[in-house]
Amino acid sequence: MSVQKSPSATKTRDAERSRAVILKAASEEFSLFGLGGARIDRIAERSGLNKRLIYYYFSDKDQLFQAVLEAAYRKIRESERDLNLEALKPAAAIRKLVEFTWNYYLENPDFLTILNSANLHKGRHIQESNHARALNSPLIELLGEILEKGRISGEFRGGIDAVQLYISIAGLSYFYLSNNSTLSIIFGKGLMNPKAKSERLSHMCEVILGYVLRN
Amino acid sequence: MSVQKSPSATKTRDAERSRAVILKAASEEFSLFGLGGARIDRIAERSGLNKRLIYYYFSDKDQLFQAVLEAAYRKIRESERDLNLEALKPAAAIRKLVEFTWNYYLENPDFLTILNSANLHKGRHIQESNHARALNSPLIELLGEILEKGRISGEFRGGIDAVQLYISIAGLSYFYLSNNSTLSIIFGKGLMNPKAKSERLSHMCEVILGYVLRN
């Protein structure tokens, strides 16, 4: 029977740890340079592990990217699951979803750039990932229920499509953050300072709630 | 004195034509593979011109990308200029802006991917382009005037920031189209068929007008 080592005893070899370290380094590299601009040698350096290990665990660059993408999806889906919107009143739930989306993107900028790369490649990495494809956002059903509850109570207007609304909520944050560099330059002002960020969040809440609420 | 040739007389050599052909080929290539994934040799093939010419006219890959970006901005700004929103009533003007944005992105998918690449590189190509930086959207001032007109007439709510609204209008279309591949897969339905597209446009108009209109 295998003896459980004390958690602090650091092994010199550990497959899971190496996989995770590579995945993290790859995520940074892909996020920084895109799929085409990312360099395997740099991922190796970044991780402090031998390049050969990357191929040992992930076969090739595309499958490595796919693994990074899967991990990114898994992570956001987990965060979404912890949201507990069902406990809130409809309007509060929608507001919380807007805030969550904004904060998640803000705290995980890599997610945005990696998703951009995935889309540049026509989503073929998700398409080929049985795992990621199954990671259909459970939020959509929940959002549908929230919209229905709000409609019945008379707070919300009727006929709102959950997918459309979800995409709109995501899009309002996504575009602002993903295109922040060019927008800041074109508009000649820093869109990432604290004041600008808080104004953006207020604005988005007003837009989404202004739309959803019957009044 | 130089004699003006008849326009139909195709010269074997023509600097401006070559520049334009290269720019177009480069735009396609960058749009398809991103800055890092784009290949100079492929741009040469695509254009049917010798690779050396690319360096002759554009010095290096980054400056070529910069030129592509400048051209893309110039083009959308020209289209915006032709919009003539000032002639319309406030609500109609806002709706037209939403529709224009949607249609422009739809008809110029390269614009989205090139802008994504520009942002991946922290906007340094725009930053370094005196030309593109000066291409500040004239739409912002106009949008501000429209909002003010609507507020005075009582149609619109007050306190709407033109930049925020512009970013929101752009974001709603941009995210849907730029991330269309992954969204279509995740939601398990074609987001680009005619019905889906028309539903998206309706939804966006409802969101924006629902927010802007006092009611």
Add this chain to the structure above:
DNA sequence: CCTATAGTTCACCAGATGGTTAATTAATTA
């Protein structure tokens, strides 16, 4: 303690890649 194997390292490679040198030819000007 020995053995099998999973994990790791090192040295290497063929082809691709951005970029250049220098010659060549079409168009323009005098």
Add this chain to the structure above:
DNA sequence: TAATTAATTAACCATCTGGTGAACTATAGG
């Protein structure tokens, strides 16, 4: 028409890149 200049081409190159073969070693199980 000759000379000058601008546009174009072909061949080339150093370096980089994704990927691999094979040797080596820490660890777990017997």
